[in-house]
Amino acid sequence: MSTTMDPDLLPTQDDEDLRAAVRAVLAAHGDPTAVIACYDGDRSVVAPLWRALAVDLGLAGLLVAEEHGGHGAGAREAAVVLTELGAAVAPVPFLTSSVLATTVLGSPAATPAAADLLAALAAGEQVAAVVLPWSTGPDSMSVLTEQGGEVRSVAGAVEADVLLVPVGSGDGSGVDVRAVPVDAARVVAVPSLDMTRPLADVTVDAAALAAAPVVVGGAAETLADALSLASALMASEQAGLTRWCVTTTVGYLKERRQFGRVLGGFQALKHRLADLYVEAEQASAAATWAAATASGDADPDEVRLAAAVAASYCGRVAVHAAEETVQLHAGIAMTWEHPAHLALKRAKSDQIALGTAEHHHRIVADLVDLPGPIAG
Amino acid sequence: MSAELRERVATLLAEHDPAATDRLDFLRARYDAGLAWVWFPEGLGGLGLARADQGIVDALLAEAGAPSNHPERNGIGLGMAAPTILRFGTEEQKQRFLRPLWTGEEIWCQLFSEPGAGSDLAGLATRAVPDGDGWMVNGQKVWTSGAHNARLAILVARTDPDAPKHRGLTYFLCDMTDPGVDVRPLRQITGEAEFNEVFLNDVRIPDSQRLGDVGQGWLVAAATLDNERVAIGGAAAPRESGMIAKVAQTWREQPERRTAGLHERLVEAWVDAEVARVTGIRLRQKLAQGQPGPEGSAMKLVFAGLAQRLSGMELELLAEDGLRYSDWTMVRPDRVDFTGRDAGYRYLRAKGNSIEGGTSEILRNVIAERVLGLPGEHRVDKDVPWKEIPR
Numbered sequence A: 001m002s003t004t005m006d007p008d009l010l011p012t013q014d015d016e017d018l019r020a021a022v023r024a025v026l027a028a029h030g031d032p033t034a035v036i037a038c039y040d041g042d043r044s045v046v047a048p049l050w051r052a053l054a055v056d057l058g059l060a061g062l063l064v065a066e067e068h069g070g071h072g073a074g075a076r077e078a079a080v081v082l083t084e085l086g087a088a089v090a091p092v093p094f095l096t097s098s099v100l101a102t103t104v105l106g107s108p109a110a111t112p113a114a115a116d117l118l119a120a121l122a123a124g125e126q127v128a129a130v131v132l133p134w135s136t137g138p139d140s141m142s143v144l145t146e147q148g149g150e151v152r153s154v155a156g157a158v159e160a161d162v163l164l165v166p167v168g169s170g171d172g173s174g175v176d177v178r179a180v181p182v183d184a185a186r187v188v189a190v191p192s193l194d195m196t197r198p199l200a201d202v203t204v205d206a207a208a209l210a211a212a213p214v215v216v217g218g219a220a221e222t223l224a225d226a227l228s229l230a231s232a233l234m235a236s237e238q239a240g241l242t243r244w245c246v247t248t249t250v251g252y253l254k255e256r257r258q259f260g261r262v263l264g265g266f267q268a269l270k271h272r273l274a275d276l277y278v279e280a281e282q283a284s285a286a287a288t289w290a291a292a293t294a295s296g297d298a299d300p301d302e303v304r305l306a307a308a309v310a311a312s313y314c315g316r317v318a319v320h321a322a323e324e325t326v327q328l329h330a331g332i333a334m335t336w337e338h339p340a341h342l343a344l345k346r347a348k349s350d351q352i353a354l355g356t357a358e359h360h361h362r363i364v365a366d367l368v369d370l371p372g373p374i375a376g
Numbered sequence B: 001m002s003a004e005l006r007e008r009v010a011t012l013l014a015e016h017d018p019a020a021t022d023r024l025d026f027l028r029a030r031y032d033a034g035l036a037w038v039w040f041p042e043g044l045g046g047l048g049l050a051r052a053d054q055g056i057v058d059a060l061l062a063e064a065g066a067p068s069n070h071p072e073r074n075g076i077g078l079g080m081a082a083p084t085i086l087r088f089g090t091e092e093q094k095q096r097f098l099r100p101l102w103t104g105e106e107i108w109c110q111l112f113s114e115p116g117a118g119s120d121l122a123g124l125a126t127r128a129v130p131d132g133d134g135w136m137v138n139g140q141k142v143w144t145s146g147a148h149n150a151r152l153a154i155l156v157a158r159t160d161p162d163a164p165k166h167r168g169l170t171y172f173l174c175d176m177t178d179p180g181v182d183v184r185p186l187r188q189i190t191g192e193a194e195f196n197e198v199f200l201n202d203v204r205i206p207d208s209q210r211l212g213d214v215g216q217g218w219l220v221a222a223a224t225l226d227n228e229r230v231a232i233g234g235a236a237a238p239r240e241s242g243m244i245a246k247v248a249q250t251w252r253e254q255p256e257r258r259t260a261g262l263h264e265r266l267v268e269a270w271v272d273a274e275v276a277r278v279t280g281i282r283l284r285q286k287l288a289q290g291q292p293g294p295e296g297s298a299m300k301l302v303f304a305g306l307a308q309r310l311s312g313m314e315l316e317l318l319a320e321d322g323l324r325y326s327d328w329t330m331v332r333p334d335r336v337d338f339t340g341r342d343a344g345y346r347y348l349r350a351k352g353n354s355i356e357g358g359t360s361e362i363l364r365n366v367i368a369e370r371v372l373g374l375p376g377e378h379r380v381d382k383d384v385p386w387k388e389i390p391r
């Protein structure tokens, strides 16, 4: 019986307080109409929202160690934050900068050059992005060489002051992460499926790379672990988004009347909503499990497994929930004004981000000894 | 707490050496020491602790080679009758029934479903009429799992046909050895007869074996059903147990059968099984003390879907062996085992998982209405006296 060893999956009072604080900021600064405007190039919602979250609530430093000016909190707290950010499809670089970049910089393999940058990120003074295609999963990295070049579809670069560029050394012996100021690179924003997490194509040349300090040396493992943690925490974002979809759709179908009755009374729809509720509960449990496992002192393989399980499951479920939200609202959800499309575009992008389900399944198969077919 | 619990276990073992004590004597002593189900109250086999504390006790006793009460032979007793008796029973009823139930001396079955009342359980027709200091029961029950092994049954019968259907029911504890009880096997798609039809002809039940008030039967039955759904889908289990364990084992042992398509499906199902397990852990943490509510329906819904998906996949994996079947001989098993026998059996038995204990359609209704607060189904028969409902 392993039950006594299981991490506590229920929220603590601190978790609830944090959740309430994030919700209050989102209510004040995250109006859906203003978020939708991001798709038309009006990103005026971002700065005040990010300031309130990053600086006023101090969330930019949530995962940063206290010695670097952060809160030294764990993945559990970040999961609470991301659940709420996901429910609001908030257009802020929390996942890309405050989770992924700070985790890379917080690595034991970080050089002294990382410390100042980490402090600036923790204070919310600067924002950083890891320069990899946003679709990169924990074990599928391909990186620039010292010659430099272009990396397509990088998330967080549009908002970034500093680019963390993984660079493979010429002799193929390893990967270093260099901190390149955005001014020294070319960052071209591209229209993205999810404009609340806008992508950019980033070009860095050899000179810029040569001039940039190495912030993490021998970083292959650091990057894989950071991507794994980011995918585990993105599962909370997906669980939050799923919760929003279910709550919103149930609420709508309790009000909307056709055929002289409330549509939510039709069994065909009730059953779909029941299935969505079950998926939402499971997604939230899986995401919480992954975060709790990453917060404790669990075996590294256990942490990777919980991350891959949550990422695979929550990615699938969030897309299903968002697609059902559109179908069950029908016409109104096809409009630009209705926020359903925010959820759909985020969910579909998240499903591909940080590794697809197939990618996470490879990790699971490897960890639990379910090898694929014998070659030949 | 855990130190105190360990000490209690140590005392039990010291006073009743498992190697030298009669099996039943040991089980009774364990019950009396409060170590049967620690979340039950003191004096009734428990210590009023959290459910999670049971794990320590079970592990220590298993280590010491203590005998088992064979829960797999009394699933309905332990999972459904016991929590219902605990909640609605009188002090005498709890004292009389819970101990032999837990030790397995008395096996229980569930006399709920009838030919005319399945999903619509509240429409049932079995009649109980007052008879001296007790009741006289007549009717027919069906799909009664394990009735052939049972000493006792939980039974719902109609005591007031003039009341609307939900209000005219009463819940009883029925003695299966009464001469009026006639149990006949019903053969299933697996070839065996795990369930039965049960005819009740002038069965006498003393009023002391009525559970809850007259007319309160629906409320009591609903508590049983909530517990049943948790019992079927929500039990604590280690990672990769149940149906996924079977398929994963076949996968590992027979590498020549692996295909890329099945690999993707298998790993996705493994993920889903792990997510269901973790969701169960969280649900049990939520319920640590409380009664199961409609959330248990979600666990059972997921469990049934996974069991069916996995058992079907296992047959495909087995290819030419998946075309074979162990044995169609009619037997009346002494336990319910969802993952027993061979893959073909598991595939067929799993079909019942989305039917027994409330069909998956009914569970979706329960979730939609009781959890999400969506409007109820149209119920033309809800406020009509039961006897006037067309059938």
Ligand SMILES: Cc1cc2nc3c(=O)[nH]c(=O)nc-3n(C[C@H](O)[C@H](O)[C@H](O)COP(=O)(O)OP(=O)(O)OC[C@H]3O[C@@H](n4cnc5c(N)ncnc54)[C@H](O)[C@@H]3O)c2cc1C
Residues within 6 Å of the ligand: A267, B109, B110, B111, B112, B113, B114, B117, B118, B119, B120, B142, B143, B144, B145, B146, B195, B352, B355, B356, B357, B358, B359, B360, B361, B362, B365, B377
């Ligand atoms: C293996 C097995 C063991 C069992 N053991 C026991 C036992 O020990 N004791 C006992 O009392 N019973 C037992 N049952 C009976 C079980 O509880 C019933 O079979 C079940 O409740 C369904 O009733 P039914 O078979 O009459 O189906 P019906 O109620 O006739 O349903 C037929 C179909 O209609 C659907 N349906 C019905 N109502 C609705 C609705 N309102 N909305 C949407 N769809 C609906 C159902 O989901 C089903 O698909 C067992 C059943 C099985 C398969």
